[in-house]
Amino acid sequence: MKNGYNIGISFEGSKITKLGKGVPSHEFPKAELPKTKSLPKVKLIYTGGTIGSKLDYKTGGVYMLLKPEELLYEVPELAGIADIEVEPLFSISSEDMSYHEWQKIAERVAEARKEGFRGVVVTIGTDTMHYASAALSFMLNGIGMPVVLTGAQRSSDRGSSDAFMNLYCSVVLAAKSDIAEVGICMHKNSSDDECGFILGTRARKMHTSRRDAFRPINSEYIATVSYKGEIKYGKSNYRKLNGEKQAALKTGFDKKVALIKAYPNSDPEIISHYAEKGYKGIIIEGTGLGHTPVSTEHEGYSWLPEIKKAVEKGVIVGMTSQCLYGRVNPNVYRNLRLLSGSGVVYCEDMLPETAYVKLGWLLGNFKSADAKRMLSKNVAGELKDRSLYEEFLE
Amino acid sequence: MKNGYNIGISFEGSKITKLGKGVPSHEFPKAELPKTKSLPKVKLIYTGGTIGSKLDYKTGGVYMLLKPEELLYEVPELAGIADIEVEPLFSISSEDMSYHEWQKIAERVAEARKEGFRGVVVTIGTDTMHYASAALSFMLNGIGMPVVLTGAQRSSDRGSSDAFMNLYCSVVLAAKSDIAEVGICMHKNSSDDECGFILGTRARKMHTSRRDAFRPINSEYIATVSYKGEIKYGKSNYRKLNGEKQAALKTGFDKKVALIKAYPNSDPEIISHYAEKGYKGIIIEGTGLGHTPVSTEHEGYSWLPEIKKAVEKGVIVGMTSQCLYGRVNPNVYRNLRLLSGSGVVYCEDMLPETAYVKLGWLLGNFKSADAKRMLSKNVAGELKDRSLYEEFLE
Numbered sequence: 091m092k093n094g095y096n097i098g099i100s101f102e103g104s105k106i107t108k109l110g111k112g113v114p115s116h117e118f119p120k121a122e123l124p125k126t127k128s129l130p131k132v133k134l135i136y137t138g139g140t141i142g143s144k145l146d147y148k149t150g151g152v153y154m155l156l157k158p159e160e161l162l163y164e165v166p167e168l169a170g171i172a173d174i175e176v177e178p179l180f181s182i183s184s185e186d187m188s189y190h191e192w193q194k195i196a197e198r199v200a201e202a203r204k205e206g207f208r209g210v211v212v213t214i215g216t217d218t219m220h221y222a223s224a225a226l227s228f229m230l231n232g233i234g235m236p237v238v239l240t241g242a243q244r245s246s247d248r249g250s251s252d253a254f255m256n257l258y259c260s261v262v263l264a265a266k267s268d269i270a271e272v273g274i275c276m277h278k279n280s281s282d283d284e285c286g287f288i289l290g291t292r293a294r295k296m297h298t299s300r301r302d303a304f305r306p307i308n309s310e311y312i313a314t315v316s317y318k319g320e321i322k323y324g325k326s327n328y329r330k331l332n333g334e335k336q337a338a339l340k341t342g343f344d345k346k347v348a349l350i351k352a353y354p355n356s357d358p359e360i361i362s363h364y365a366e367k368g369y370k371g372i373i374i375e376g377t378g379l380g381h382t383p384v385s386t387e388h389e390g391y392s393w394l395p396e397i398k399k400a401v402e403k404g405v406i407v408g409m410t411s412q413c414l415y416g417r418v419n420p421n422v423y424r425n426l427r428l429l430s431g432s433g434v435v436y437c438e439d440m441l442p443e444t445a446y447v448k449l450g451w452l453l454g455n456f457k458s459a460d461a462k463r464m465l466s467k468n469v470a471g472e473l474k475d476r477s478l479y480e481e482f483l484e
Numbered sequence: 485m486k487n488g489y490n491i492g493i494s495f496e497g498s499k500i501t502k503l504g505k506g507v508p509s510h511e512f513p514k515a516e517l518p519k520t521k522s523l524p525k526v527k528l529i530y531t532g533g534t535i536g537s538k539l540d541y542k543t544g545g546v547y548m549l550l551k552p553e554e555l556l557y558e559v560p561e562l563a564g565i566a567d568i569e570v571e572p573l574f575s576i577s578s579e580d581m582s583y584h585e586w587q588k589i590a591e592r593v594a595e596a597r598k599e600g601f602r603g604v605v606v607t608i609g610t611d612t613m614h615y616a617s618a619a620l621s622f623m624l625n626g627i628g629m630p631v632v633l634t635g636a637q638r639s640s641d642r643g644s645s646d647a648f649m650n651l652y653c654s655v656v657l658a659a660k661s662d663i664a665e666v667g668i669c670m671h672k673n674s675s676d677d678e679c680g681f682i683l684g685t686r687a688r689k690m691h692t693s694r695r696d697a698f699r700p701i702n703s704e705y706i707a708t709v710s711y712k713g714e715i716k717y718g719k720s721n722y723r724k725l726n727g728e729k730q731a732a733l734k735t736g737f738d739k740k741v742a743l744i745k746a747y748p749n750s751d752p753e754i755i756s757h758y759a760e761k762g763y764k765g766i767i768i769e770g771t772g773l774g775h776t777p778v779s780t781e782h783e784g785y786s787w788l789p790e791i792k793k794a795v796e797k798g799v800i801v802g803m804t805s806q807c808l809y810g811r812v813n814p815n816v817y818r819n820l821r822l823l824s825g826s827g828v829v830y831c832e833d834m835l836p837e838t839a840y841v842k843l844g845w846l847l848g849n850f851k852s853a854d855a856k857r858m859l860s861k862n863v864a865g866e867l868k869d870r871s872l873y874e875e876f877l878e
Contacts (some may be wrong), residue, residue: 185771185819186779188749217772221748280873297876298773298810305877345749351769353840354615355582355739363757375745377579378611379692385580416692425579446747479674482691483699483877 130265132172133202138181139215141242172265184215189343196229209236209264223290224447227470232338252301259285259315277301286311291472342454347371349446352382358393371449380418401433410442524659526566527596532575533609535636566659578609583737590623603630603658617684618841621864626732631666646695653679653709671695680705685866736848741765743840746776752787765843774812795827804836
C-alpha cells in the first residue's frame with residue numbers, strides 16, 4: 091500500500107499443506123560474506139537499536155540479532171559496493187544512550203580512520219540518534235571522511251522495514267561520497283526510493299513512527315542517495331574528503347548541562363535549582379525569537395533575575411527557540427534586549443538539542459570563558475549567519 | 485520579492501522635493517467606522533502583541549497602537565463583512581501572557597456569546613498564541629461559535645506585514661463560518677493569498693519569523709480563507725455553530741504543573757524537585773514513542789524510580805513526544821511498558837504544550853483522579869485514536 095504496509099488477504103476457503111519443518115530465521119545457516127578486497131573499505135559499527143532487532147514469530151517478542159552480520163546478508167546489493175568490516179561495539183537502546191557511548195563510538199571511528207577505512211557507518215537507535223550525531227559531529231570535528239549514522243523505524247522482519255535501504259544508502263555514502271562530515275542517512279520520503287543525508291548538527295527526529303521522520307532543520311539535505319546507488323549533492327557547502335589519516339578527536343563531555351523550556355506560567359526558580367546543583371550550563375528553549383516571561387506583574391514570574399544570578403555565578407546560559415525552525419534574535423523587542431543584556435548567549439539558528447550537546451562538549455574540552463565564546467560561533471555546521479527561506483518543513 | 489520583502493532602489497541621481505509637512509501615522513485624523521448594523525455582529529478583543537504595534541519612524545522604536553480601532557482603518561474590506569465591536573482588554577506581550585490573561589479573555593468571550601455576538605476574534609501576541617489557544621479551547625469548550633485567535637509576525641507598518649490579511653480572514657471566519665471551535669487563523673503560506681484555521685489544541689508556532697509559522701500538528705487545517713473571503717472547509721470534523729446563547733465556561737487553572745524534557749544524560753531528580761515543591765502534575769517530553777532513559781548501567785540515570793515515587797505521591801505524570809508529530813505508544817518496546825506500568829499517562833497524539841495546558845486546566849477544575857482519567861481522553865480535539873498519514877509537516 092501507499093504507506094508501506096502490506097495488505098492482508100482473507101484466507102477463507104484456502105487450504106494449508108505442510109511442506110516440511112521450518113527453522114527460525116536466526117538459525118538459518120549463513121554463507122560467508124563475499125570477498126570484496128578491491129572495493130573501498132568501510133567500517134560498520136553496530137551499537138543497537140531497532141535496526142538490529144527482529145521479531146521472533148515463535149514468541150511474538152522482539153529480540154536483538156545474535157550476529158550483526160545478519161543484517162548484511164539481507165542486503166546482497168552491498169556486495170559490489172564496499173569491503174565491509176562489521177564491528178559490534180555494544181547493543182544499547184536509543185533511550186539509554188549517554189555520552190559514555192558517544193565517546194566510545196567516537197574513539198572507534200577515529201581509530202577506523204587511522205586504520206585506513208574510507209568511511210564509517212554507525213547503526214544506532216533512532217530516538218536519540220540526532221543527539222548522538224550532534225555529539226559525534228563535535229567530538230570528531232574535521233574527521234576528514236564520511237561518518238554516516240543510520241537506523242530503522244521498523245524492525246527488519248517487517249515488510250515495511252526501512253532497515254535495508256537505510257543501510258544500503260549509508261554504505262554507498264561511506265564508500266563513494268566525498269562528504270567528510272558526520273551525518274544521518276535515513277529515508278527521505280515514505281517510498282523506498284531514496285535516502286537523505288543530513289548534517290549531524292542539523293538533524294531532528296520529527297515523527298514518532300514514520301520512516302521519513304528525520305529532517306534537516308534550518309538546513310538542506312547535503313545529498314540524496316537512490317536505492318540504485320546514485321548520489322546527488324544538494325546546494326549546501328560541506329567539507330570534502332581528504333587523504334589525511336590523522337583524525338581529530340575531542341571526546342570530553344560535561345554532563346552538568348541542562349536543557350529546559352520556558353513557557354507561560356513557568357517558574358524560573360529552575361535556573362537557581364540547577365545553578366545550586368553545580369550545573370555549569372543551561373540551554374533554554376525560549377518562545378519565538380528567544381523569549382522567556384519577564385513581566386514583573388505576576389510576582390515571581392520574571393526569568394530575568396534568576397538568569398542574571400546564574401550568569402553572575404559563572405553558569406553559561408544559552409537561548410534557543412522551541413519553534414525549532416528559524417533563528418533567535420535579541421534585537422527585535424525590548425524584552426529580548428533585556429534578556430540579552432543579562433548575559434544570555436543567543437544561539438542563532440541552532441537546534442535546542444544541538445545547543446545542549448554542544449555546550450556539554452564545550453565544557454568538557456575547553457575553559458568556561460572559551461566555551462561561552464564558542465557557543466555562538468560555528469564549529470561543525472550547527473550555526474550559520476543567514477537563514478535560507480526554503481529551509482522550512484522540508 | 486518572493487519572500488514578501490520590498491526591493492530597495494538606488495537613489496543616486498534622484499532629487500528630493502519637499503511638498504509639505506507630514507504627520508506621524510498615529511496622529512492621522514480618523515474617520516468613524518462605517519455603520520454596518522445589518523451585518524453579523526463580531527467582537528474583536530484586543531490583548532496586545534505585534535499585530536497592535538507600529539514602528540514610529542521618528543524614533544525608530546516600536547510603539548503600541550493608541551487605539552486598537554486603528555487596525556480596522558487599514559482593512560477597509562472588512563466594512564462589508566461584519567458589524568465589528570472593538571474591545572481593548574489589555575496590552576500584554578506574548579511572552580508575558582499567563583493563565584490570568586487566558587482567564588480574562590475566556591470570560592470576555594463567554595460574555596460576548598451571551599450578548600449575542602456571532603463570533604469573536606482575539607488579537608494576541610504570537611509567541612505563546614498556541615498555549616493560549618489550547619487554554620481557551622478547554623476553558624470555552626462547547627462555546628458554540630467561532631473564536632478566532634490571530635496576530636502578526638511583522639508589525640503593521642511593514643510592507644510585508646501579515647496583520648491585515650490575518651485580521652481580515654479571522655473576521656470572515658467569525659462572521660460567516662459555521663465552525664464552533666476555538667482556533668488560530670494565520671497565513672497558510674508565504675503569499676498574501678490565504679489563511680488557514682487550525683484547531684486551538686493542535687496549533688504550534690514552528691518558525692521564529694515566517695508569516696506562515698503556525699502549523700497544524702497531527703491534524704489538518706479545519707478551513708482555509710482566501711483574501712477574497714472564500715471559506716473552504718477541509719476533510720476534518722469540527723463542531724458546528726448552534727443557536728444557543730449559553731456559553732460553557734470553566735476557567736480554573738492550576739499553575740503547579742511543569743513541562744520538562746527527557747534527553748540523553750538528563751538527571752531525573754528534576755521529578756522529585758517538582759514533587760517536593762508541591763507540583764501536582766508533570767508533562768514529560770520524551771524521545772520517540774515516549775521514552776526516557778531507564779538504564780541502570782550509569783548510576784542515577786534511570787527515570788523509572790523517580791517517576792514511580794512521584795506517581796505514588798499523587799503527582800500526575802503525562803508522557804508526550806518531543807518529535808511533536810506522531811503519537812506515543814507504550815506497547816512497542818519493553819522499556820516503554822515499564823514506564824507505562826509505573827503509572828505514567830501516555831498522551832496519545834497530543835502536543836506537549838497542549839498536554840501541559842490541559843493538565844493545568846484539568847487540575848484547576850476537577851478532582852485529581854478525574855484529571856488523571858481525562859488527561860488521555862479527548863476533551864477539545866486535542867487527541868484522537870487514529871493518526872492520518874498525511875498529517876506531517878503540512
